[in-house]
Every structure is written in structure tokens, then in C-alpha cells.
Amino acid sequence: MSEAESTSPHPAEERDRSLRGRALVLLGLASIAVTQPLLDLFGRNPEFFVVGRYSRWQILVFALGVALVPALLATGLVALAGRVSRRVRGGINLSPSRWGA
Numbered sequence: 001m002s003e004a005e006s007t008s009p010h011p012a013e014e015r016d017r018s019l020r021g022r023a024l025v026l027l028g029l030a031s032i033a034v035t036q037p038l039l040d041l042f043g044r045n046p047e048f049f050v051v052g053r054y055s056r057w058q059i060l061v062f063a064l065g066v067a068l069v070p071a072l073l074a075t076g077l078v079a080l081a082g083r084v085s086r087r088v089r090g091g092i093n094l095s096p097s098r099w100g101a
Helices: 003-007 011-044 047-051 056-084 086-092
Strands: none
Touching: 011 056, 056 086
């Protein structure tokens, strides 16, 4: 076994690393497209939380949910598509250069 073969990652490890990278990209995109506008809207209208008599913890859970849930859902979709086939994953992937791979 050559040195290059012994240091190359296992396909499952490479897939996990690739999914982690996609998850970070999706987190960034979700932050820009979903989280920032929603938190800006609720930040400009704090009476929503006052009228609802939400506690600090409820507001914190809301903010974390808005920040993380869209990215987690998108990552789950990508992971599920990767289980189906590479071509399906490529169809929903963010990187068009990988569609034919």
C-alpha cells in the first residue's frame, strides 16, 4: 500500500466532510435569506413579544430556532438526496459545477 493510499480519507469520511461544508454554506445562506430579515422585523416590533408576554428564554429559543431550523432542514434535504443518488444530490446542490459529477 502506498503512502497516498494510506492517507486518503475513507469515502464515508469524505462524504461527511462534504456534508459539513454544505451545512456551513446553507447556514450562511439561511442567515442572510431568512434569519436576518425575520429578526430585523421582530426587532423593529418588540410589542409582539410584550403583548405575548414571552419570557427571555422563550425569545432566546425563538431566535435560535429562526437561526438554525432553516439551515438544518436544508442540510437534511441535501443529506437525504445524497442517500438517494449523487445525481439527485447534484440537482439540489448549490454548486452547479458538481451537477455532472
